[in-house]
Amino acid sequence: MHYAEQKLKEEKVFKDPVHRYVHVRDQVIWDLIGTKEFQRLRRIKQLGTSFLTFHGAEHSRFNHSLGVYEIIRRIVDDVFVDRPKWNKEDRLLSLCAGLLHDLGHGPFSHSFEKVFALDHEYFTQAIILGNTEVNTVLSRVEPNFPKRVAEVIGKTSENKIVISLISSQIDSDRMDYLQRDAYFTGVSYGHFDMERILRVMRPHEDQVVIKKTGMHAVEDYIMSRYQMYWQVYFHPVTRSAEVILTKILHRAKELYHDQYIFQQEPTHFTSIFEDTLTLEDYLKLDESIILYYFQMWQDEEDDILSDLCKRFVNRNLFKYVEFDPAKEYKKLAELSTLFIKAGLDPEYYLVVDSSSDLPYDFYRPGEEEERLPIQLLMGNGDIRELSRESEIVDAISGKRRTDHKLYYPEDLLIDDTTKKNIKKQIRTLLEL
Amino acid sequence: MLKDHAKLMQALAASGEITGRKKLQKMIYIAKKITFPFQERFQFHFYGPYSEELTLRMEELCNMGFVDEVKENKGGYYQYRYTLTETGKEFLSLNEIDMPCLEDCMTDMNEQSARFLELVSTILYFDSLDRKEVEEKVHTLKKKQNYTGEEIDQAYAYIEQLHQKAKPHA
Numbered sequence: 001m002h003y004a005e006q007k008l009k010e011e012k013v014f015k016d017p018v019h020r021y022v023h024v025r026d027q028v029i030w031d032l033i034g035t036k037e038f039q040r041l042r043r044i045k046q047l048g049t050s051f052l053t054f055h056g057a058e059h060s061r062f063n064h065s066l067g068v069y070e071i072i073r074r075i076v077d078d079v080f081v082d083r084p085k086w087n088k089e090d091r092l093l094s095l096c097a098g099l100l101h102d103l104g105h106g107p108f109s110h111s112f113e114k115v116f117a118l119d120h121e122y123f124t125q126a127i128i129l130g131n132t133e134v135n136t137v138l139s140r141v142e143p144n145f146p147k148r149v150a151e152v153i154g155k156t157s158e159n160k161i162v163i164s165l166i167s168s169q170i171d172s173d174r175m176d177y178l179q180r181d182a183y184f185t186g187v188s189y190g191h192f193d194m195e196r197i198l199r200v201m202r203p204h205e206d207q208v209v210i211k212k213t214g215m216h217a218v219e220d221y222i223m224s225r226y227q228m229y230w231q232v233y234f235h236p237v238t239r240s241a242e243v244i245l246t247k248i249l250h251r252a253k254e255l256y257h258d259q260y261i262f263q264q265e266p267t268h269f270t271s272i273f274e275d276t277l278t279l280e281d282y283l284k285l286d287e288s289i290i291l292y293y294f295q296m297w298q299d300e301e302d303d304i305l306s307d308l309c310k311r312f313v314n315r316n317l318f319k320y321v322e323f324d325p326a327k328e329y330k331k332l333a334e335l336s337t338l339f340i341k342a343g344l345d346p347e348y349y350l351v352v353d354s355s356s357d358l359p360y361d362f363y364r365p366g367e368e369e370e371r372l373p374i375q376l377l378m379g380n381g382d383i384r385e386l387s388r389e390s391e392i393v394d395a396i397s398g399k400r401r402t403d404h405k406l407y408y409p410e411d412l413l414i415d416d417t418t419k420k421n422i423k424k425q426i427r428t429l430l431e432l
Numbered sequence: 433m434l435k436d437h438a439k440l441m442q443a444l445a446a447s448g449e450i451t452g453r454k455k456l457q458k459m460i461y462i463a464k465k466i467t468f469p470f471q472e473r474f475q476f477h478f479y480g481p482y483s484e485e486l487t488l489r490m491e492e493l494c495n496m497g498f499v500d501e502v503k504e505n506k507g508g509y510y511q512y513r514y515t516l517t518e519t520g521k522e523f524l525s526l527n528e529i530d531m532p533c534l535e536d537c538m539t540d541m542n543e544q545s546a547r548f549l550e551l552v553s554t555i556l557y558f559d560s561l562d563r564k565e566v567e568e569k570v571h572t573l574k575k576k577q578n579y580t581g582e583e584i585d586q587a588y589a590y591i592e593q594l595h596q597k598a599k600p601h602a
Contacts, residue, residue, distance in 0.1 A: 119473060155476045156558075158572045206478075325434055326496040329523055352434055356488035372478055402492040 004028065004092055004141045014066055018179050022070040028141060029069065029095055035133035036283075037103060041065055043286035047181060048108045049241035050232065052315050054185035061102045067176035072098035072165055075172070075198055085203040086161070093145075094162050096138065097152040101166055101173060103127050103134065107287040111242055114357075115249040116272050125150045126279050160206040168207060169363055169374045170197070170221065178224050181232060189227035192220040202377055209375045209383060218374060219392045222363050226396050236405055239353050240317040243407045247348045248294065248308045255302055264296035304348050316411070321430055323352055323406035331429060332406070338426045342419045344412060355403040363397045406430075436471045438527045440489055441498060441520055443470075446535035447542045449515040456490070456514060457482055458549035459541045465556040466591075466598045468531055480554045480574075490514070498523055536597045544590075551579050552587045563588075 006027035014022040024030050032038055041062040050057040072094050080086040104123030106112045113120060127134055128150040138146040151157035155167055165172055175194055182190025200214030210218055232238075252266055256273045268289050271277045297309040311317060323332075332352070339346040363374070374386040387394040408430065413423050443460060450456045461481040464470040472489065474481040493499035498520035502513040516524070541549060554574060558566045570579055 113473075114471075117471075121475060156569065156573060160478075324496075325437075325523075326498065326519060329434070329526070333526070354434075354437075354489075354492055356436075356485055356492050402488070402495045404492070 016063070016067065016070070018067055018176070018183055019070045022066045023073065026092065026095065028092060028137060029099060031137045032096065032099055032134060033066075035137060037127050037132050037134045038062070038065070038100070040283060040286060041102065041105070043288050044105055044107060044109070045287060046177065047185070047232075048110060048238075049245055050181075050185065050235070050238045052241045052317070053235050053237040054187070054232070056184045056186050057181070059180060059184045061105050064177055064180055065099055065102050067180055068101060068166070068172045069095060069099040071172035071175055071194070071198070075165060075201060079198055079201055080203055083203060085205070090159065090162050092141065093148055093152060093159070094165055096145075096149045097162065097166050098172055100124070100128060100134065100149060101153050106282065107285050107290045108245055111246045111249065112290075115246055115253065118272075118277075121154060123279070123282055124153055127283070128153070130279050132279075132283075161203050161208060164207040164372075168372065170208075170210065170218065174225065175221070178221075178228055181228065182224075185232050187228075187231055189231055190224045192224045193217045194221075197221060204375075204377060204383070207372055207375065209377045210386075212376045212378050212384075212389070215376060215386070215390055218386060219390050222386075222393050222396070225363060230401075234355060234403065236320055237317060239405065240320060240407055241312065241315075243318060243351045243353055244308055244312050247351070248297070248305065248312060251302070251305045251308060251348065252293075252297070255305060260302060262297075263300055264293060266293060268293070304345060308348065311409075318349075318351070318407040319410040320353075320405040320407045323404045325352070325404055335426060335429055338422055338429070342413075342422045342426060344409070349409055349412070351407045353405050353407060355401075363393070434527065435529065437489060437493060437496075437498070438524060438529050439468075439470055439531070440486070440493065441516060441524045442529055442531060442534065443468075443538055444499060444514060444516050445521070445524060446538040448539075449513055450542060451511060451513045452546050453487075453512050454479060455542075455546040455549060457486060458546065458553040459538065460486055461553045462541060462549065462556060462594065463534070463537060465553075465559070466537065466594050468534055468537075468598070474557075476557060480550050481557050493520070533598050537594055540594070540597065547577065548583070548587065548590075550574070550577065551583060552590055555584070555587050556591065 007025050008027055008030055012024040012030060014024070016022050024033070039062070042060050044061045045051065045057070046059050046061050046064045047057045076091050076094050081088070101124070102120070104120040104125070104127055106118065106120060106123070109120055112118065128138065128146050129135060135146050138149055148157065152159060152162050152166065155163050157163055167173060175197070178190045178192070179194065196214055196217040197210070200211040200217070201208050202211060252269060253273055255262070256266060256269070266273070268285060271281045294309045294312055297305050298313060300306045300309075335350060336346040339350050344350070375383045376386055376389055378384055387397050410432070413426055413430075413432070416423060440460070443463065444450060447459070450459065458480065460470055460472065461474050461483070464472070464474070472483040472486040474483045490499065494501045497517060500515050500517050504511045504513060551570065551574070554570055555566055558569050561569065567584060570584060
């Protein structure tokens with residue numbers, strides 16, 4: 001039997017707190033899970049620094065990737081099978097792309113990518129197409145299979161239906177992470193009737209659409225998404241931890257380029273700092289490595305690096321005030337000057353964080369020439385955009401909400417042992 | 433502070449006004465690919481390279497009152513027009529970022545059609561592939577746009593022209 005069709009002698013199951021069980025019958029999927037590149041995802045947390053706000057949020061990209069795979073498996077095996085406009089040949093492609101969609105994430109993905117101008121999508125492609133165990137498994141299906149999987153994940157495949165299963169406004173990726181993140185953070189948002197949504201999904205021309213009868217389940221999904229963004233993903237304490245993490249990485253990079261002699265040499269960072277990063281180097285990076293450096297850098301002679309690492313490791317985070325850039329940008333310049341006089345480098349200790357700095361998005365309907373919205377399949381076969389039919393979705397998706405916060409180290413500003421008058425002026429400006 | 437916002441404002445100031453969200457997305461993407469240090473990350477979507485971060489940042493700039501967005505009803509669809517407000521200009525004068533040659537490039541791109549910029553940005557997105565593969569990508573992923581060989585030639589020539597314009601910056 002050809003490798004693509006080989007089944008395991010007995011079905012393997014992973015116990016999963018969100019989907020109860022993740023079922024694996026395909027040999028290819030089992031082999032992919034066993035590769036070292038996929039196992040690496042166990043050492044990358046799904047929610048980055050959120051564990052400092054929600055202590056349960058220690059789940060990994062490994063858990064999430066299995067969850068995405070399981071949702072796709074249920075769609076293609078239970079819902080799409082035998083439906084017109086669904087090509088059964090796309091089953092394995094869909095399962096592999098779902099399983100591997102986050103393969104290229106690095107440690108603390110978002111901050112890491114931002115500081116070093118990296119792109120996890122690029123590395124996902126590089127792992128799938130490069131000299132890796134994942135590539136070896138996929139190539140056994142057919143020589144061109146790694147490329148087909150990479151194109152689906154990169155959204156450059158002509159197979160739009162498979163792309164929309166993994167990446168669209170209502171996809172298996174979002175459906176898994178909303179429920180999983182809700183479960184592990186312990187919040188009561190993020191729940192919706194996924195079984196119902198899966199049952200009303202239909203392949204239709206270039207994308208997956210939802211039968212009109214399932215609209216209320218989708219409304220619930222959109223509401224969950226909205227609440228999770230503001231309550232979990234945009235949580236100001238998590239953002240404070242992200243700010244510090246970003247600044248540690250910036251500081252280490254700056255010191256390296258300034259020929260600073262590290263007590264703990266940043267060996268794993270060298271190729272990133274020198275812009276010579278290879279796939280092999282990248283795959284050695286995970287959160288255990290990064291946290292090791294942060295632990296060691298607490299004892300560095302550089303005051304800023306040492307202080308920031310202590311803050312991150314011991315969760316002594318920056319405080320924040322709401323900030324309105326339009327009204328307060330002149331105040332920001334004034335604060336910046338005062339910080340310098342107080343001996344605090346504003347580049348590291350006075351930070352504006354905006355909602356656009358975060359990697360999550362909202363549902364936006366009907367923007368011509370942009371992303372495809374969620375489409376409903378009406379009883380008469382017509383297609384209608386969700387917010388045109390749902391007043392609830394219309395009410396929340398048209399609203400623009402943006403947010404800016406100004407982060408600072410309160411403990412250093414209330415310490416009056418030095419620069420007492422300047423710190424007092426800063427506190428007055430910050431209204432502390 | 434707000435450097436990434438200031439860069440977008442500078443691009444808008446250099447262009448005068450930009451009509452159409454798709455055009456704005458493609459202009460920033462092309463500028464970034466050519467050489468300018470925009471930080472927004474782009475992914476390939478149904479209409480070519482698209483950045484959610486750029487969309488969000490533009491929303492923030494509108495909410496701050498630094499950018500004016502006018503929604504125009506064009507019959508079957510809406511079009512959005514972006515300009516810098518007076519407050520925006522004042523903010524920018526205090527937070528200008530050195531990007532020589534940006535104005536030349538943005539002005540030039542602004543004179544092109546959104547359709548042509550979609551083609552240019554798609555070609556740039558696949559710049560690691562050889563030309564034959566790129567053309568295949570254009571024909572399969574942009575089937576509905578039905579780009580001709582002549583348009584593809586023009587797009588390649590245009591990319592080269594933009595590189596020349598941006599050279600002092602590179």
